[in-house]
Amino acid sequence: MKVLPFGDDAVLVELDDLAQVRALDAAVRAARGEGRFAEVVDQVPAARTLLLRGVGAVDHAALATAVRALPAGPAAPVAERAAPVVELEVTYDGPDLDEVADLTGLSADEVVARHTAATYTVAFGGFMPGFAYLVGLDPLLRVPRRPSPRERVLAGSVAIADEFSAVYPAATPGGWRLIGRCERPLWDVDHEPPALLAPGTRVRFVEAG
Structure with a gap:
């Protein structure tokens, strides 16, 4: 995983494959639902990347640390069924x-x-x-x-x-x-x-x- 600054208001997470993108996208959405990642207002998954965008300048280093701390694993099947x-x-x-x-x-x-x-x-x-x-x-x-x-x-x-x-x-x-x-x-x-x-x-x- 690479977490790169993407302008002042976002980070771009580079991953190995689509499965990892989907897993991280689901993990970030779940964390936002729990009140974490308050600075993130939009997330944009792609084939090998996930863009996390805030409003105004974000702390790139802090956001990268928070992303890397998320548990690794497949996207939650329960969420897909729902x-x-x-x-x-x-x-x-x-x-x-x-x-x-x-x-x-x-x-x-x-x-x-x-x-x-x-x-x-x-x-x-x-x-x-x-x-x-x-x-x-x-x-x-x-x-x-x-x-x-x-x-x-x-x-x-x-x-x-x-x-x-x-x-x-x-x-x-x-x-x-x-x-x-x-x-x-x-x-x-x-x-x-x-x-x-x-x-x-x-x-x-x-x-x-």
Whole structure:
């Protein structure tokens, strides 16, 4: 673990993998719930880092010491079970579905069955507003990103890449493998919060009838 100053008002914690990020993120949230880490007003997990931000200048050394004193271990499963579950209806007709089937040695129907069988958890957000990185993908569905990204991926495209699944909240270039489409909005500036999928939220994909 490395804890680095990040401007005057934050520290950036660098970790070895996503599992460590999720564990530390859960530990900090639990500590804040107990009244500790009063100087922290926002925490932003990513694939290998956790940003802890305060209001105004923070004592970097003291915050680093407090972070290192937290118990190491996996994210609490009870907290995940208590998290809300969002069901997203998907039409599995993505342009990469057959290619994913070829890469995995499965049929297209088996790809869909495995994708809908899992319960996912939002590990972190990034890339663009409302884009949630979902963990929990069946290991057999882990495929690499496309060799070259598409210039335009339509909003609502359901995708997989490496260990993650996601839904594109808006049209953008992208290199993930597209296996379906979802009509439910993931980002709405008129809604509070605007992102449908916040870190910790559980997600189930349901095949459209």
